[in-house]
Amino acid sequence: MAAPRVLLLLAAAALLAVSSVGDASGEGPRGRKLLVLVDDLAVRSSHSAFFGSLQARGLDLEFRLADDPKLSLHRYDHSASDLIRGIATECGVDFDEDPEAMVIDHINYASSEVEGDHTLIAGDDLIQSDVILGSKKIEAPVLFRGIGHAANPSNSLVLKVLSASPSAYSANPEAKLASVPSLTGSAISLVSVMQARNNARVLISGSLDLFSNRFLKSGVQKAGSKMSHDKAGNEQFVTETSKWVFHERGHLKAVNVKHHKVGETNEPSMYRINDDLEYSVEIYEWSGTSWKPYVADDVQIQFFMMSPYVLKNMSTDKTAVYSASFKVPDVYGVFQFKVEYQRLGYTGLSLAKQIPVRPYRHDEYERFITSAFPYYAASFSTMGAFFIFSVAYLYHK
Amino acid sequence: RLSFQLSTPLGRTFKPHQQVFLKLKHESKVEHLFVVPGSARQFKIVLDFLGLVEKFYYLSGTYDLELSVGDASMVCRHIHNSTVLFGLALLIILCLLQENSFLRALGQLELDLPEAPEKAPRPPAQAVDPLAKFRPQKEIEHIFRVPEKRPLQEVSLAFTGLTLLPFIGFLIGLMRLGVNLKNFPSLPGPAAFASLFHAGIAAVLLLYVLFWVKLDLFTTLKYLSFLGVFLVFVGHRTLSHLSNTTAKQKTA
Numbered sequence: 001m002a003a004p005r006v007l008l009l010l011a012a013a014a015l016l017a018v019s020s021v022g023d024a025s026g027e028g029p030r031g032r033k034l035l036v037l038v039d040d041l042a043v044r045s046s047h048s049a050f051f052g053s054l055q056a057r058g059l060d061l062e063f064r065l066a067d068d069p070k071l072s073l074h075r076y077d078h079s080a081s082d083l084i085r086g087i088a089t090e091c092g093v094d095f096d097e098d099p100e101a102m103v104i105d106h107i108n109y110a111s112s113e114v115e116g117d118h119t120l121i122a123g124d125d126l127i128q129s130d131v132i133l134g135s136k137k138i139e140a141p142v143l144f145r146g147i148g149h150a151a152n153p154s155n156s157l158v159l160k161v162l163s164a165s166p167s168a169y170s171a172n173p174e175a176k177l178a179s180v181p182s183l184t185g186s187a188i189s190l191v192s193v194m195q196a197r198n199n200a201r202v203l204i205s206g207s208l209d210l211f212s213n214r215f216l217k218s219g220v221q222k223a224g225s226k227m228s229h230d231k232a233g234n235e236q237f238v239t240e241t242s243k244w245v246f247h248e249r250g251h252l253k254a255v256n257v258k259h260h261k262v263g264e265t266n267e268p269s270m271y272r273i274n275d276d277l278e279y280s281v282e283i284y285e286w287s288g289t290s291w292k293p294y295v296a297d298d299v300q301i302q303f304f305m306m307s308p309y310v311l312k313n314m315s316t317d318k319t320a321v322y323s324a325s326f327k328v329p330d331v332y333g334v335f336q337f338k339v340e341y342q343r344l345g346y347t348g349l350s351l352a353k354q355i356p357v358r359p360y361r362h363d364e365y366e367r368f369i370t371s372a373f374p375y376y377a378a379s380f381s382t383m384g385a386f387f388i389f390s391v392a393y394l395y396h397k
Numbered sequence: 398r399l400s401f402q403l404s405t406p407l408g409r410t411f412k413p414h415q416q417v418f419l420k421l422k423h424e425s426k427v428e429h430l431f432v433v434p435g436s437a438r439q440f441k442i443v444l445d446f447l448g449l450v451e452k453f454y455y456l457s458g459t460y461d462l463e464l465s466v467g468d469a470s471m472v473c474r475h476i477h478n479s480t481v482l483f484g485l486a487l488l489i490i491l492c493l494l495q496e497n498s499f500l501r502a503l504g505q506l507e508l509d510l511p512e513a514p515e516k517a518p519r520p521p522a523q524a525v526d527p528l529a530k531f532r533p534q535k536e537i538e539h540i541f542r543v544p545e546k547r548p549l550q551e552v553s554l555a556f557t558g559l560t561l562l563p564f565i566g567f568l569i570g571l572m573r574l575g576v577n578l579k580n581f582p583s584l585p586g587p588a589a590f591a592s593l594f595h596a597g598i599a600a601v602l603l604l605y606v607l608f609w610v611k612l613d614l615f616t617t618l619k620y621l622s623f624l625g626v627f628l629v630f631v632g633h634r635t636l637s638h639l640s641n642t643t644a645k646q647k648t649a
Contacts, residue, residue, distance in 0.1 A: 106465075156530060167465050169418070180430050184418070274541075298533040311537035329539040344531045371547050373557040381564035383602045391595055392571055394639060395580040 030247045034059045041065065043208070050211045050238055057288070059246065088149065091194040092158045093204050095149040096170045096183055103148040103188060103206070105168035110143055111223045117173045120145045122222040123190055124233075125163040131250040131345030132161060132193065134240035140229035141222055142237045143215045146207030148188040157194050159344065161203075161241060164188035193245065199347040203245045211238055248288035250346045256282040257353055259337060262325060270356045272364070273330045279337055280323035281314075281351065293320030302338040303329065304352075332359040419444075420463040421506070423456050460506045580639075587638040594635040597628040 034054065038044070044051065044063055055061055085095050102119045110122035122141035126133060142162060148170040151158040163186050170183040191205045209215055216235045221228035243249050260267050262276040271277060279301050284291035295316060301324050303310035309329045314322040334356050341349035368376075419431045429452065431444065582588045601624050608617040 156528070177432060180418075180432050184430055185420075300533055300536075308537055309539045311534055313533070313536060327539075327541075330541050342530055344528065369547075370550050371553040373553050374560045377557045377560040380606070381561055383605065385564055385567055387595075387599060387602060388568070388571070390598060391578070392576045394591075395578045396576050397579040 032058055032060050034061050034246075036061055036063045038063060038065060046213060047208075047211050049213045049216050049235075050242075053239055054242060057243075057246075057248070088204050091196075091202050091204065092155045093149050093151050093189075093192055093194065095206070096147055098170075098172060100172045100174070101147055101170045101181075102173055103144070103146065103164055103168055103170050103183075103190065104173055105165055107167040107224065108165040109223050110141070111221050119173055121164070121168070121190070122220050122232075123162045123164065124222075125165060125186070126237075127159055127161045127163075129159075129345045131343075132159070132241060132244045133237070134243070134249075136236070138233040138236050138240075140231060140233040141220050142233045143210065143218065143220055144190045144207045145209050146190075146205070148183050148190060148206055149192065149204065150183050150187050150189060151192060153187075157196060158192055159194070160189040160192050162189070162191040162237070164190055191241070193241070195345075195347070197348070199251070201245045201247065203241055210234060243288070244345065247286060249286075251286040252283055252294055252341070252347050252349055253286070253291070254281050254283045254339065254341075254349050254351055256280075257337070257351060259353070259355070270358055271328050272358050273328055273332055273360065275328045276325065277328060278323060278325040279314075280321055281339060282320045283322060283341075283349070284320055293318065296343075298343075299339065299341055302340065303335055304338045305331070305333050305335045308338070309335070328357055332357050418465045420465070422461045422463065423453075423458060427454065427456060429453060458507070461502065462504055462506055463502050580642075582638060582642070587635065590631055590634040590638070593631045594628065597624060597631055600624055601628070 036051070041063065051061060081099065088095060103121060104118050105121050106118050108122055108124075109118040110120045112120065121144045123144050124141040126138060126142075144162065148164060148168070151160070166185045168185065168188055169181045170188060171177055171181045190207065191203065191210070194202045194204070196202075205211075211234075215232060216238065218232055219228065219230045220232040257279075258267065258281070259277060259279040261271070262278055281301075283294040283299065285294040286292075293316075295318055297313070297316075299314045299316075299322050301310075301312055301314050302308040303326070309331065310326050312324045312326055314324040316322045334354060337351070337353040337355065339349055339351040421429045421431075434441075582591055601621065604612075604617060604620055604624065608614070
């Protein structure tokens with residue numbers, strides 16, 4: 001009973017194990033080999049539409065049973081579902097402890113001809129992110145049947161891609177509800193993603209059926225709504241999220257950090273206070289086949305020493321070059337050019353370049369100061385008077 | 398103490414899996430969920446707040462009440478109005494023609510709970526908006542130190558004039574005293590040395606001015622050493638000649 005409901009940590013975790021990171025020109029941030037771990041090889045045929053679409057995008061799939069002795073991944077004596085629960089907990093996602101529990105929603109279920117127990121949910125509470133879900137809006141609800149999970153709300157690495165509605169709860173559909181369920185309402189996440197600080201991406205879904213051929217092809221009508229869709233949003237949802245998980249979208253790289261004084265082209269090893277300088281960096285996004293210029297208006301540069309002295313928005317002319325120019329503060333010390341860029345669904349950029357800033361040299365100050373003229377006059381009038389006196393005193397009779 | 402009763406007169410029995418939840422939500426977003434136990438037709442829950450004070454984390458204030466009722470056998474058709482009657486401490490909900498699962502807000506409840514003792518459990522931390530780091534930060538423009546205030550140019554020039562007054566006074570004083578150069582050596586030799594001596598002094602003073610304007614110390618010292626040697630030689634000749642002349646005048 002656990003097997004069909006067991007969550008399949010969709011190969012994103014496996015992708016980490018097998019792929020190689022290649023960042024040479026033209027090559028993407030991740031390799032193209034994909035390991036698919038399954039409990040039962042029948043999944044290969046029941047989810048053939050999904051796997052076919054992955055192969056069409058150039059991914060090289062390899063199917064293995066979870067307890068295949070030839071795999072060099074660590075083998076545990078627990079079942080696959082316990083293993084996946086453990087990995088999910090490491091990612092900050094907690095599944096319902098009851099292995100028989102499923103997400104039940106008496107208001108947002110998908111109506112079907114058979115009298116169900118409201119475990120087939122038509123979810124339409126999707127995250128607002130063009131990076132993760134694609135630029136085209138998913139009109140039809142997404143069909144889901146499985147176990148729910150939740151993440152700590154203060155965890156900023158986990159994002160709920162498909163959340164349950166406020167009337168949902170997680171319990172065993174066969175048994176009577178005895179105590180308050182631990183997962184209720186919108187806190188239940190049906191599908192979540194996690195992007196780690198090293199930019200590895202994991203997608204966690206409580207339903208294996210979400211990816212199956214049956215759900216990808218079926219129509220959906222939400223209970224209580226008169227609108228019926230011919231095709232559920234599953235196919236679009238699954239394609240777009242898999243593109244995101246496999247780094248075909250939203251993976252950024254920053255290269256070519258340059259800085260120089262305004263008017264010059266060489267990069268100095270040190271700046272002076274009150275200098276005017278210009279900083280530029282190139283940011284690209286992997287599009288699945290090549291690196292394309294990344295266009296955004298909220299990339300910022302910081303001139304940082306213990307805290308940012310200058311924080312400025314960088315402008316781009318759409319050719320991947322982001323630049324900003326500002327005046328060096330009148331504080332001297334060792335500063336850093338910092339670019340900290342974290343946006344929902346995108347890999348993080350964290351660049352830092354150290355540069356010292358020196359104070360004025362003794363000859364870089366103002367040369368003649370008007371308010372010092374009396375002193376100049378005093379000095380020179382003394383010299384003049386001395387000369388005249390020496391002549392007058394010696395030769396006067 | 399709050400009592401809540403739900404009954405459906407339509408005759409359909411609730412099948413498992415039914416869900417009858419009463420949710421209380423505090424204004425600080427802390428939520429409490431209660432399952433309303435009951436049989437096929439009637440659900441009743443009695444909330445004794447004094448006993449539940451610790452579960453509520455001693456949070457007093459306004460709570461929003463929400464009731465959700467759901468059942469596998471309830472199929473959504475039309476949603477009719479249902480009447481909600483509020484008693485003082487008793488709420489009775491009559492689902493007259495209601496056949497559907499519903500999630501309904503019941504209104505608000507003010508709870509005035511006693512103060513929390515020292516060891517009471519704290520309410521769980523609410524999310525601090527983890528999405529804040531995904532937004533751009535506010536721009537920071539460095540505020541440069543304002544240079545010190547200086548007096549007006551006119552003031553400085555006025556004081557320069559004042560500084561020069563003593564010099565002018567000196568010149569006028571010399572005129573008044575009737576200064577003359579009668580003691581200047583008349584013989585060409587000593588006259589030449591005297592002129593050279595004063596020219597040398599003038600050259601040294603000019604060197605000082607040049608040093609102030611643009612020279613560095615090394616060049617200045619170099620030229621000064623040349624001039625100094627020259628001056629020693631010339632000056633000795635001049636001054637000794639002068640002193641001889643004066644001595645001769647005195648004795649003669």
